[in-house]
Amino acid sequence: MATSALPRDPLAGLTVVDLSHVYNGPYATFLMAMAGAKVIKVEPLDGEHLRSRGDIGGAALPFAMLNSNKHPVAVNLKTEQGRELLREMVARADVVVENFAPGVMDRLGLGAAELHKINPRLIFASSSGYGKDGPYRDYPAMDLVMQAMCGVMDSTGYVDQPPVKSGAALCDFLAGIHLYAAIATALYEREQTGVGWVVEVSMQDATYMSLASSLGMLHSRGAEAPRRTGNHHGAMGVSPYNVYRASDGYIVLNAPGDQHFRAILDVIGASDLEDHPSFATRAARVEHFVVVDELIDGWTRQRPKDEVVRMMLAAKVPCAPVRQLSEVMLDTNMHVRGSLQWIDHPELGRIVLPHSPLVFEGTSRRPIEPSLPLGACNDQIFGEWLGHSEEQLAIYRSEGVIS
Template sequence: MSDLTTRYPLSGITVIDLSHIYNGPYATFLMAMAGADVIKVEPLTGENLRSRGDLGGVALPFAMLNSNKQPVTLNLKSEKGKQLLREMVQRADILVENFAPGVMDRLGLGATELHKINPRLIYGSSSGYGREGPYRDYPAMDLVMQAMCGVIDSTGHPDQPGVKSGAALCDFMAGIHLYAAIMTALYEREGTGEGRVVEVSMQDATYASLASNLGMLHARGAQAPARTGNRHGGLGVSPYNVYATVDGHVVLNAPADHHFRAILEVMDRSDLKDDPRFSTRTARVQNCEAVDELIEQWTRQQLRDDVARRMLAAKVPCAPVRSLPEVMVDENMHARGNLQWIEHPELGRVVLMHSPLVFEGTQRRPIEPSLPMGACNETVYGTWLGRSTQELAALRSEGVIS
């Protein structure tokens, strides 16, 4: 089903994608862009993310996560729908789902039953809290997980309530780890010939991202502030903040002493390089307010992009704080091919992402825009599974496919 004229790392691998929203679809998107044949199985009404375009008029997140997939519809509550899934599983290498724990078992399509059909199947599962443990039945979305994982409590300014991350961190952290778990099991299968179940919880996948905050908690105990604003999460580096400019903001980070000396040179304040408040990282952390005041007195008189240009020329970690419209046309990501302008059949000309996984020596798989619901029913159920035109018509009339 995939383009076999170019060999990609996952060429010849077939994935049955039952997942929805962000977490599972991102894992299967990475597989698709690595060359796998990904069959996206949706209920007759379509997956939830398709309908999120209603208020804004476009469903860009769906398009971002479902390039290069073959969408089919299937009623898994019908016996004939279950039978079609079983037939697909017989021919597949990987199945991915992110339903609440127990849903697939109640349908009679859990990992144990599917392994009876195909012992080589890699069954990948993701949920909020995992298949075991006291929280397994709690409903979970990214906002809920940010609260439970400590992301909200650690984000924001010390004198204000915590705020959520603008990014859907927990969903995508889980998706990345789910991809990793499935690829690990696929590698293991090369030696054993047997599949296995792998699972990733959003809660587990997010914890490590709070390493700096946890480090400060360990070191300072009850004296550790819950939130540090735009300063380092562990208050271990200074300068490390967002600074105002004439026309916006920049971030500056001086992880080593030579970085701070370079900042002083750019600001024409080399006279302060031996000032005991600033000469070492420890001293700067202890005097972080003075450091920030010194820097912002200068940046407030400069243009945002000029500050970034001059600091980067001095090898100082620095970046302008950019808006989403600026990020979408980023020249570096477009030059590398990770962002591409695509003519989408439903959305028009849009920027879509490729996979961040680059396989040297193999050209990126061309982006194929996401397709309408059920667009590949005939290809998958007819050509691949061998159902006749009459049988497909009957399945539609019986509400098995749409």
């Protein structure tokens, strides 16, 4: 299809009722919002967890990152009137997303079976730590807990030191990505059949595949496999593959093929070692990885990191500086592409926010609309969209149904 035949955002016309909170569900709905869907963010009267802890722990920026281009409403689902407002939204919606503990929606009388009676075309999407069935169903789950249960921590760090969590909230965001994929798949199927689906993603399931290298080493070496490999390759199958010191910081360098290692030797002026028995093949380099690392580190530590990176990239060697987050937020490539954008946020001031990583050629990126205060769209959604009068909304406010 020619790009000129793509007139609008790919999810334009879809309405999503987003009951999710913190990271994994909100990331899936963020991706949908930036692809053109109308996402109605439904929060309790005191706000979802991430919003309500914005005064401590730096949660304000993550909330802004995940909730651009959404329409927030605040409604008390513990009241029958609040649940009825949700049912009215569901009747007009395409997708419901929730990441409560399994069983919560059913106890509210808002489970998939009940909502499908209202709207048989509805996609009901859930995410939880361990899934809706199985012996771990009711275990509480946050990213740290999931990193421990999924093997991320056991495979991170150095073998002679305690396990370390990933600095990134891997399990939450891996689940969010998979949840988006499940929703998109169900929407495609609905186009063929007209029938809505129930889809779910567990954080545990979504994380397992990311440990492929470590699992491969366990399979091939069994009890001999090191549990943690530091900055070396997870399966100890590539050398060099490490963090190396520069005169002003650190760089990472990776030589997956023999040609890459030959290029490294050329750059550091050691091409005479190309046929040395310790370096001639990848298997030999892995066996002698300590010697390989000493050779490279002895050269890199005498030069600034930007010079090392420039020389290695010119030779087509995978290499990068180890950058601080303050540098990453200003990344030239991401800002030029529009993946990161400066935004004037009404509450946070001038900040950098991410756009969706999903790029649809032929359509321009949607402008980032800053996240809005709690309940900011109550009148728009409950009044204009659902058709409730100002008088009725005033009654709902007085009775604690909406904020």
